[in-house]
Amino acid sequence: MFYKLLIVVFLAVSLQGTPSDGQKKKETLLSEKVSQMMEWASKRAVIRMNGEKFRRLIRAPPRNYSVVIMFTALQPQRQCAVCKQADEEYQILANSWRYSNAFTNRIFFATVDFDEGSDVFQMLNMNSAPTFINFPAKGKPKRADTYELQVRGFAAEQLARWVADRTDVHIRVIRPPNYAGPLMLGLLLAFIGSLAYLRRNNLEFLFNKNVWAFSALCFVLFMTSGQMWNHIRGPPYAHKNPNTGQVTP
Ligand SMILES: *[C@@H]1O[C@H](CO)[C@@H](O)[C@H](O)[C@H]1NC(C)=O
Secondary structure, eight states, X not given: OHHHHHHHHHHHHHHHXXXXXXXXXXXXXXXXXXXXXXXXXXXXXXXXXXXXXXXXXXXXXXXXXXXXXXXEOOSGGGOOHHHHHHHHHHHHHHHHHHTSTTOOTTEEEEEXXXXXXXXXXXXXXXXXSSEEEEEOSSSXXXXXXXXXXXXXXXXXXXXXXXXXXXXXXXXXXXXXXXXXXXXXXXXXXXXXXXXXXXXXXXXXXXXXXXXXXXXXXXXXXXXXXXXXXXXXXXXXXXXXXXXXXXXXX
16 A cells, blocks of 8 residues: 555656656757847847758747748849848848847847748748748747738838737837938038139129029929939839739839
């Protein structure tokens, strides 16, 4: 009777021992993966991945962090102009997260270039770039985890909204300041100043009707041109309706 009890107790203890051992191993593996991701993220906001890194840190469990991946083809010979523009916006998004006060190890931003990880493209049956996919912390990517680039465009703010939907991580997009505008204005003023300085003896060109008429015409043409429109509203994106094949702006 006593021996039987001993055996039962022994069995119970040993059965409990096995899964907690596995649990411990899993925990170690997970914290190794998290610190690896954190180390890369401290070096650059968008982590570059090849097939090996993708399989080890994203595909294989365990994982308690989300990873957003931009699948792209940035090599010049691929001639993907959209990839370059999308990459710029993605960098803005990732940097906004990387340098925000809210930065945590809950989500990472990564990229796989076709020329460094074509095996990943094959594995996921992917045939177009750029494509954004969120790999959630739990489970496999669902349909909505693939970003609808055709519909939403690739502005960093749109990407941030999608990330918030999918992961509950809210990122405030901060764009680097654009010095091109003020710089051009400064150059223009300097040019006009020097012109006036050089010709200060004969400023009669200021009283010439033709000069004023011509400048006014230039101003109107510039303001009504597409350049100004793009400056204010951003360039329009054309996209194709997959059902009808119609191209609409
Ligand atoms: C994920 O697990 C690791 C290891 O246990 C832990 O250090 C990290 O804080 C966890 N991350 C999240 C977002 O819970």
